[in-house]
Amino acid sequence: DAGVIQSPRHEVTEMGQEVTLRCKPISGHNSLFWYRQTMMRGLELLIYFNNNVPIDDSGMPEDRFSAKMPNASFSTLKIQPSEPRDSAVYFCASSLGQNTDTQYFGPGTRLTVL
Amino acid sequence: GQQVMQIPQYQHVQEGEDFTTYCNSSTTLSNIQWYKQRPGGHPVFLIQLVKSGEVKKQKRLTFQFGEAKKNSSLHITATQTTDVGTYFCAQVSNRDDKIIFGKGTRLHILP
Numbered sequence: 134d135a136g137v138i139q140s141p142r143h144e145v146t147e148m149g150q151e152v153t154l155r156c157k158p159i160s161g162h163n164s165l166f167w168y169r170q171t172m173m174r175g176l177e178l179l180i181y182f183n184n185n186v187p188i189d190d191s192g193m194p195e196d197r198f199s200a201k202m203p204n205a206s207f208s209t210l211k212i213q214p215s216e217p218r219d220s221a222v223y224f225c226a227s228s229l230g231q232n233t234d235t236q237y238f239g240p241g242t243r244l245t246v247l
Numbered sequence: 248g249q250q251v252m253q254i255p256q257y258q259h260v261q262e263g264e265d266f267t268t269y270c271n272s273s274t275t276l277s278n279i280q281w282y283k284q285r286p287g288g289h290p291v292f293l294i295q296l297v298k299s300g301e302v303k304k305q306k307r308l309t310f311q312f313g314e315a316k317k318n319s320s321l322h323i324t325a326t327q328t329t330d331v332g333t334y335f336c337a338q339v340s341n342r343d344d345k346i347i348f349g350k351g352t353r354l355h356i357l358p
Contacts, residue, residue: 168348176335176350178347189345238290
């Protein structure tokens, strides 16, 4: 199994630009998670999908952030417009069943907003 | 709401010494998971504890779940340089089935 796939691995952009992060979960997994990791705040859950439906988006910082899961094998996290404080590593993870099952993380996307 | 406290935040140990990190919750947990993240890497699942007082071992790693299911510990015996990384606990509350990660304990090994 290829594991969770994320792209791009690194993204450098300028303030105000739109950023789209992509994730392909492990085949057969029903839950997908987006996390943001920074030194200051640690690992923060942004949003969680179950069977392609957003279940908990209480961690999404503000309206500039949006996430979609159009089908079981693809999800996007979009930031528009991006700001320097959005600089972080964004991880996607998937799990077999509910949100309480073991999570398998992707390699992450390191985002730098100048 | 549920609060996760993981201590210590950082730990430097001499290679060969033991290391312990603790994870405490303000609420009773249905289960707890431990993950390891190597520098520059991503969190990788280590183990899940479900039963009160449960103890599980993986080679030099010993995981324990408290009797009251409110705390957990990870102990590494005779640390090696390969143990370097950040260890996270992830708690699942009895109340709302949400999984919350602690801030992690960063382990640094001195040669």
